[in-house]
Amino acid sequence: MNLTLRIWRQPNAETAGKLVDYQIHDIGKDLSFLEMLDVLNERLASNNEEPIAFDSDCREGICGMCGLVIDGVPHGPSQGTTCQLHMRSFHDGQTITVEPWRAATFPVIRDLVVDRTPLDRIIQAGGYISAPTGSAPEANALPVPKADAEAAFDAAACIGCGACVAACPNGSAMLFTAAKAAHLAHLPQGQPERKTRARGMVEAQDELGFGGCSTVGACTTVCPKDIPLATIAQLNRDVLRPARSR
Amino acid sequence: MATTGLIMLSYLVAHMIGNLKIFAGRQTFNQYADWLRTMGEPAIPRRTILTLIEIVLVVCVIAHITSAVQLWHRAQRAHKSDYTTRTMRWGGVIVALFVVYHLLDLTFRVANPVGAAHDPYDNVVASFQQWPVTAFYMLALIAIGLHIRHGITSAMASLGVSHPAIPLVSNAFAFLLTVGFLVVPFAVLIGAVS
Amino acid sequence: MISYDVGVEISDRKAPTGPIEHRWSERRFEAKLVSPANRRKRTIIVVGTGLAGGAAGATLAEQGYRVIQFCIQDSPRRAHSIAAQGGINAAKNYRNDGDSIQRLFYDTVKGGDFRSRESNVYRLAEISTQIIDQCVAQGVPFAREYGGLLDTRSFGGVQVSRTFYARGQTGQQLLLGAYQALSRQIAAGRVEIHPRTEMLDLIVIDGHAKGVVVRDLVNGRISSYTADAVVLATGGYGNAYYLSTNAKGSNATAIWRAHRRGAYFANPAFTQIHPTCIPRSGEHQAKLTLMSESLRNDGRVWVPKKHGDPRPPREIPEEERDYFLERMYPRFGNLVPRDIASRATKNVCDEGRGVGPTGYGVYLDFAEAIDRLGMPIIKERYGNLFQMYERIAAEDPYTTPMRIYPAVHYTMGGLWVDYDLQSTIPGLFVIGEANFSDHGANRLGASALMQGLADGYFILPATINDYLADAAPVSVGTDRTEAEVRQRIDRLLKKGDRTADSFHRELGDLLWEHCGMSRTEASLRKALDRIPELREEFWDRITVTGSGQELNGELERAGRVADFLELAELMCLDALHREESCGGHFREESQTADGEAKRDDANFSYVAAWEYGKENPTLHKEELTFEYVHPAQRSYS
């Protein structure tokens, strides 16, 4: 099929960007969206034009590296990550707008590539269990009810892509933060640091300049790993409860 | 924000129930209005409780608006703004404008066609017999309903309560509250209360 | 064509020689220690944040060392390890099904087709149990039984159930555990992290590894970092084949540059081809997707008996299907080891009986399993994999059999290291898939995660002290390395007429064709003739737009492809010189009467460690001795 692509081009963080139109022809339905961009880039590069910078690595929906706003929707029209989107989700002759994640906390590095290091900072503010290597007890010493393990996994599935921030009208990273907090809060190993973790991460997300959450819910809609809105309530509960209680 | 919102909300619930007494007739309604002021008497001087409520409400409004502005500010710093948050904020502003007008109308009675000092029943009826006022009230009440609909869900999440039924319950709650308020101007308009 | 010299034999002098079960504790006892006060004064560079690097960085920092760490992704959490699906082995024997350290050791040596070191493998099996303890303490949400205890499954045809897993995302969860531990050290100021930074060379001063030259991928700045020791944890080089199951960014640059600076490269030809991947669909395909091996537990592999049968699979009657794995290997059926399943698949497709649009695919059919077990069980076991398949292939595996084909998956070869995981350059340590250590000629499923974490959490942090205890402090002299890196980048920045990707694809096809699932002297010679030409063409015609002072994906790719073009030659040379078949290395000249790999222990029971040479590489052999597991011909039929 033939398509018109309107792609955000921005040479670097300091220079203003703009949407530029590209025509692309004979794209197969089985190509992934990123492979389609590869094809375009190969053409640009062989004509000595600058290819479009975008991030990707695993290309199977697990590393969280990819992320484009396609026609206004983070990760585009199908459920899942940008790299799992295939051209069969589009039709011949369509015009597709492609932009980077939009959030002041994620400055554009170039074209469609943004800087998501603030998400790492949130984890550094407490998104872990302090268990230095060598100090661990026998793995089966502490049974974990299956349901808790499953719930922990559901939250731990977050890939840190940042689509939630891109979708949130407040530019809040609460879903991401809540997912990590929920992962560890569901496990007995995560209890000792539960309150300090929740508070530390929420404070960090505020200090880093992310917006506050007002329960809009746009984040869950685009989340490729279906992290539910309830995790945010759970995080708030841990933040509000006094440090001593569970 | 959640706390202040919910306090104001509980006032609204009480207020709505109070308003519905208008269907019980002029006397009941006026007595009720009077009771508001004489609550606790003689143990407590006249108007103490009402004044306390008023103070709490004023503090809430100020605190609520302050955090709303902060939230707005942070979102702007994070470069964001779109439909849902806009509705919440403008919805809030409409609520605020409404309250100002409403106070002028029925509390201070400066904007009221009758302005009877001890007959709120008359005042209410007089107000709602003017269709532009009724229309304005109705619009404002719907805005309030929408604000509350999202507000309850949001307040629950902020307070760390999560339950799959919350969206449903808050929708129902906001709906009942809005209807509860709306029936009064509507009743006056169709002449059921006069 | 390139030739090689044979140099002196090398050996691993670090492993103690006593009873195998005491070797690791003996080594830890003999190794010198560094006092806590002195650790603070020592800096260690760790390149890579995958399971191996992430675990090592966190643990070294916990011990009190200062760590400087690099990765090419925008966050340490995105290393390629994140993609591992199936699970991680450990000899816990929770099932009471006869597993033990001894058995895991035995299985790994045998699975590696007797081309790995007994001491190393035993240690790996020994440490495997501690890994699970450590990960659980970090909050890795492993699958559990209803009683709350850890669940296991059997994997890759092994007869005991020793694979721990977290749904189909074990690698992700293990990596997040390591990443979180690392994050804690970053917050504590003990690890200085540099994401989006690529190591482009190794700094060697007076014969010791003392630092790295890196390029900041965002602004292009090239700078040098020095330290008391350097650890490479940069993963495997499967992307030499262009299409593989590895992440797009996986590359060989770090280990290849270290090789050029003097680190020997061991067994470069040992590549693992995974039998169950989604076949390629067209020429623009950028990578191949693995479908978990566990699918073979219930799926049946078949092709039509008739060549080029045009009928859709469901219309082909039972008697016209060839369940070739079940036919050829009645004892193991669809569960034969990876290399055997892959080769059998390739053979039926080469005969012209492959299916799908390209003819390079076979069916993996669940109809019988659905009949036997019912839809709900199949859904529970494989639901997410089926969904993933449907998303990519746009076919519903519940009703139409999946199509699969083998793809490059893992590289057993890597930089040569001794028992301490130190390379032939003192002060340069190599961990994880980047080294060659434990898997011999073929890796068992769920063992790479185990090895990466064993290296990172437990082995390196114990052995590196021995080196640091008397390493001379870093002398910051003038160094040419940085200048050389700049020159190389300048050479790449030119306007030619072919992109790095187009060279990469051509190289990949060449390797796949001639140094892939089966290799012959003729095919390897052909590749060895072509690769130097391709390399010359590369430097002649490469086009890289933009400049070096900005984020420039073309430049990154070009640099990596240039290194693959050199490494590929060594891979083919190694494959050519090893005139035997073993594990994943199948030389058609060396097979048994029924077409199985035939080892030649008399002549090739060694690790081939290659030393870089400007003209020719030099081969150093490390003789392998087997005291505990006696080499036997693998047989699965």
Ligand SMILES: Cc1cc2nc3c(=O)[nH]c(=O)nc-3n(C[C@H](O)[C@H](O)[C@H](O)COP(=O)(O)OP(=O)(O)OC[C@H]3O[C@@H](n4cnc5c(N)ncnc54)[C@H](O)[C@@H]3O)c2cc1C
């Ligand atoms: C699809 C798939 C599924 C798998 N499933 C399993 C499984 O179920 N069980 C199992 O045991 N194994 C599995 N494996 C194998 C296993 O995942 C890998 O072998 C293992 O994760 C490698 O870990 P690592 O730490 O050595 O390297 P990686 O995880 O590859 O990490 C490499 C790191 O080095 C960095 N790096 C690379 N080059 C440079 C450079 N030049 N400069 C700076 N940084 C650099 C990268 O940024 C990254 O941080 C699977 C592999 C694949 C591809």
Ligand code: HEM
């Ligand atoms: C000037 C007046 C007002 C403004 C500007 C305002 C604005 C806002 C804003 C911006 C929010 C948070 C956004 C969100 O949750 O999506 C909010 C929440 C809320 N508001 Fe208001 N509002 C006002 C008046 C009121 C009144 C009068 C009530 C009650 C009757 C009320 C009840 C609530 C509730 C319950 C919430 C939810 C609190 C939470 O999110 O935790 N608001 N308001």
Ligand code: HEM
């Ligand atoms: C149809 C709907 C409503 C009617 C008929 C109504 C009626 C009245 C009347 C009669 C009074 C005066 C009582 C008195 O002074 O004795 C009053 C006061 C007040 N109303 Fe309403 N009201 C309505 C809706 C609302 C709403 C939606 C709000 C808030 C968002 C509100 C907020 C107030 C406040 C703050 C006062 C002042 C109370 C005080 O004296 O402190 N009202 N209302």
Ligand code: SF4
């Ligand atoms: S919560 Fe969802 S959208 Fe947000 S980072 Fe995690 S996976 Fe991405």
Ligand code: F3S
């Ligand atoms: S969209 Fe934003 S406001 Fe909260 S619920 Fe999601 S973070």
Ligand code: FES
């Ligand atoms: S590239 Fe890894 S999730 Fe998309």
